[in-house]
Amino acid sequence: MADVSLHGVAKSFGATEILRDINLSVDDGEFVVFVGPSGCGKSTLLRIIAGLESVSGGEIRIDKKRVNELPPADRKIAMVFQSYALYPHMNVYKNMAFGLKFAKTHKAEADRRVRQAAEILKLTPLLDRKPRELSGGQRQRVAIGRAIVRNPSVFLFDEPLSNLDAALRVNTRLEIAKLHRDLGATMIYVTHDQVEAMTLASKIVVLNQGRIEQVGAPLELYRSPRNLFVAGFIGSPRMNFIKGQVLRAEGSNVTIGFAGTEATLDVRPGSVNPGDHVTVGIRPEHMEAGGAESTSLRGTIDAVEQLGESSYVYMRLASGDDVIVRAPGETEATPGGTYTAHVPTRALHIFDAAGLSVLPDQS
């Protein structure tokens, strides 16, 4: 088992900067998820840790040892690829045993490990099959099995579920979570799916345009996103953003006007001044929470989606902002009508002109 740390890691292809100044530490046994939109550099970062890409700068340490110059095989890592990358001309058994042959593993030991991994992943009846004779889920399990037999200190997953259908994805997600509990190994997992990130991670790393936007536990990111990007990225449907302005400020207590209404709340002292333009963020699921200290937002309904357990009301406020309300249960709202949402003040997120959250640190 091992920890992983990155110090000032940078990567550029020619003049294009893919990653810049990445600093991150992954503790032993942690399940870290890299999440971000496509092209944010998350896969590149994973491949750098694997040793499949070189870095343009910085240092990678695995188990406290600098591994910049080591080839993938010597880094005690195993990687599971999005495309599974099974050797098509070998059966399941050989696919899993292939790497062991070159790691100078004793034959009997290799056989024991392959059979054990097959047992864990319920692949035993499939050992003689070729990859083309397997379903997508089975192929993915073989790819995971190939990683397990190497007995790595760090598992690397590169979007392993994105080629599976929805039902299988949930299943495999649970299996990966269970695998992490059983093996206790450090795992780094790349995905663009925030649900995977929220459910699997003990720590989420949100990447955007080659930079780390925020690192934290899933709920920490949900509750107190550090900036507009993280706020918009974590949560589904995404957070509503409404333009606002600071009306009054007395120390940490400010009053913000937005969408024809106003709210008074605490921010970090001195972070905003009267007259500043800010962005107010409200999660759709908090739009209907109501409560003692709440603000009403009224608008015309554009569309309504009934999901049974909740309803999405798409509405346009008088200020011109489009927002989504996630109301619990069924709703009687109909397109064309008016709708009033009751937003509790404590559910408001305030971001300054640079897009950074001005709310006091909750940690």
Added chain:
Amino acid sequence: MTIRPGRIAVHIALILYTILALGPIFLILINAFKTRRAIFADPLGLPNGQTWTTIGFDRVFANSDFGLYFFNSLTVTIVSLVLIVLIGAMAAWALTEYRFRGNTILSLYLAIGIMVPIRLGSVSILRMMVELNLVNTLTALILVYVAQGLPLAILILGEFIQQIPKDLRDAARCDGVSEYRIFFSIILPLISPAIATVAVFTMVPVWNDLWFPLILAPGDGKQTITLGVQQFIGQYVTDWNAVLASLTLAIAPVLALYLLFSRYLVRGLTAGAVK
């Protein structure tokens, strides 16, 4: 199921082409078993009781070292084939997989090799072989054929190697497989359809070539089968029985090799690798 007119047209065209391609071979085969008189009197007729003869084959085996020529041709073809495929695949792998200085220039240089006919260099090749003391050796022929076959082989194999998902190589690298092993245990098996294609395309011209055997290895028992056939074609008299018989014998191995490789031509092996 309805048959669209377009498909019929395609089939007609293909059938016509097949007839065109197989016709001469068929003529050689039937006439090889006919008497000389019958060959000229009725070239398109099948051999019957009166015209049937194997005199051509008897004469081929009696009057020439057919076995030796055959062996020479086979040696040259197979050794060239193995070298072209092996070196070609390795070069294609290197050119597509590794980024190094001069990569593009080298690829372009090889592409030019496809366009410039090697026969233009016959004189200098002959001079070189004389200096190297390789005249009248099979080595001379093999060297020339390898040079002739490599550019196209590298191009075709490179295209195929590029289609192999990059993840496969990366997975192998994570598995601790050496670059040589990746090439031999993963890349080569996966491009076997392409190798079959290259083998067929390379084999036929090598086997059929008359030019280089004629100038580089015309004697010393190093003649290839195409040269062997020539000895029955005289300036004044041509022994058609023997020519046709030796041609028939010469077709057999190409046909056998073709059938061997064509099994791989059709199917793709990468199914199931990814997604």
